[in-house]
Amino acid sequence: MSEQGTKREGGCMCGAVRFVATDVPSKAGVCHCEMCRRWTGSALIGVTVPTDKVTWSGDALGVIASSHWAERGFCTKCGSGMYFRVTMPGDWFGTTELPIGLFDDANGFEITNEIYIDHKPDSFAYAGMDGRRLLTRQECVEKFGVLDGGGPED
Structure with missing residues (x-):
């Protein structure tokens, strides 16, 4: 799968x-x-997809400010979580995180990193850990800067 130009649909x-x-x-x-x-x-x-590369349709897309630096989109009819987006200027600004389960075809993705690894429940395990980049909460705070609090209000 090419990193550029790949088109996918979902909902x-x-x-x-x-x-x-x-x-x-x-x-x-x-x-x-x-x-x-x-x-x-x-x-x-x-x-992570450039925000200007995602086109939305339908009349039920709701948005909630989930922190002082990010928002999340959801369907106002069924409640499905549609996206996560950083709203504060910085490294992630201008991108949209799309959950892979929303794609009509969710095949072909490779997990290459996990963040907040120190918050991962012990019952979660993903195959293919070799070479995967793992960041703790503190490493995320240091890398991205906007994560300045200690809990869900981040």
């Missing part, structure tokens, strides 16, 4: 929100922070 559980994303990478990441676990009911397994 929420009920179909009221759909999207088309281009420049979708084959490399996926996992976030084990408390907010992502509560939002997804598990861990967020997603891909």
Whole structure:
């Protein structure tokens, strides 16, 4: 799968929100922070796509400011979590994290990194750990800077 120009489509559980994303990478990441676990009911397994490469359709896309530096999109009809997006200028600004389970075809992704690894429940295990980049919460705070608090209010 090419890192540039790959087009994928997806949507929420009920179909009221759909999207088309281009420049979708084959490399996926996992976030084990408390907010992502509560939002997804598990861990967020997603891909980072330039925000301007995602086109949304439907009339049920809701948005909530989940912190002072980020927002999350969801379907107002079925509740599916649609995206995570940093709203504060910095390294992740201008990108949208799309959960891979939303894609019509979720095959072909490779998990290459996990963040908040020290918050991962002991019951979670993913195959193919060799070469995967793992970051603790503190390493995320140091790398991304905007994560300045200690809990879900981050």
